[in-house]
Amino acid sequence: MLVWRNFDPSGFGATVVSLACAFVLGGLIGLERQYRQRTAGLRTNVLVATGAASFVALGMRLNDAHGATQIIAYVVSGIGFLGAGVIMKEGAQVRGLNTAATLWASGAVGAASGAGFFAEAAALAAFVVAGNTLLRPLVDFVNRLPVSATSTEAHYAVHVVCRAEDVSEVRDLLFQEIERANYPVRDIEILSENEDLVELAASLIPTSADSDELDAVVAALEKAEVVESATWTVSTTT
Numbered sequence: 001m002l003v004w005r006n007f008d009p010s011g012f013g014a015t016v017v018s019l020a021c022a023f024v025l026g027g028l029i030g031l032e033r034q035y036r037q038r039t040a041g042l043r044t045n046v047l048v049a050t051g052a053a054s055f056v057a058l059g060m061r062l063n064d065a066h067g068a069t070q071i072i073a074y075v076v077s078g079i080g081f082l083g084a085g086v087i088m089k090e091g092a093q094v095r096g097l098n099t100a101a102t103l104w105a106s107g108a109v110g111a112a113s114g115a116g117f118f119a120e121a122a123a124l125a126a127f128v129v130a131g132n133t134l135l136r137p138l139v140d141f142v143n144r145l146p147v148s149a150t151s152t153e154a155h156y157a158v159h160v161v162c163r164a165e166d167v168s169e170v171r172d173l174l175f176q177e178i179e180r181a182n183y184p185v186r187d188i189e190i191l192s193e194n195e196d197l198v199e200l201a202a203s204l205i206p207t208s209a210d211s212d213e214l215d216a217v218v219a220a221l222e223k224a225e226v227v228e229s230a231t232w233t234v235s236t237t238t
């Protein structure tokens with residue numbers, strides 16, 4: 001039978017070792033993700049790593065290094081689509097980027113395991129786990145630093161509250177005043193509204209801004225009779 005003709009005990013043993021290595025190392029990465037209750041946890045990272053290892057090992061069996069190289073290229077793009085599925089946008093916040101990057105790295109661990117580079121796979125897994133754990137205190141420290149309105153690349157928005165019947169006029173005024181200050185406007189959207197008042201927000205293209213200039217924009221807007229109140233905000237870019 002064809003199945004026995006293609007069976008190679010030594011090749012099968014090498015594949016099993018590759019899968020086992022990917023399983024253990026992917027499990028180490030996934031265990032840390034599971035502990036932190038991330039979307040892609042233990043099982044997902046193990047499956048990504050072992051799947052990548054299986055594809056690369058199959059490529060090696062069929063066409064040696066050239067086959068493995070071809071498979072790795074497809075694995076990289078395929079895991080990219082998988083990672084995109086865990087990225088979610090909630091308002092101005094984007095979540096899941098770290099999870100997607102971890103899945104991508106798990107795929108690399110699996111690919112290295114499938115190609116027989118076990119030491120390299122173990123080293124990569126160690127770096128991935130270290131990146132997700134040892135760097136966390138540094139990330140928390142940086143996130144606690146105040147956002148500078150003069151030196152930090154951030155997302156700036158100018159907010160205006162007006163009466164519902166004045167929305168069109170205020171939208172034009174808002175755009176005009178920001179353009180006069182030489183700041184490009186990405187878009188103007190309605191954040192909230194009720195029967196009487198509407199809040200508009202003009203998002204500036206991420207850049208560094210001068211707080212005095214934005215204060216001047218707000219002051220000019222507040223002078224208009226159709227504007228109930230105005231302010232500006234700054235938040236870090238994602």
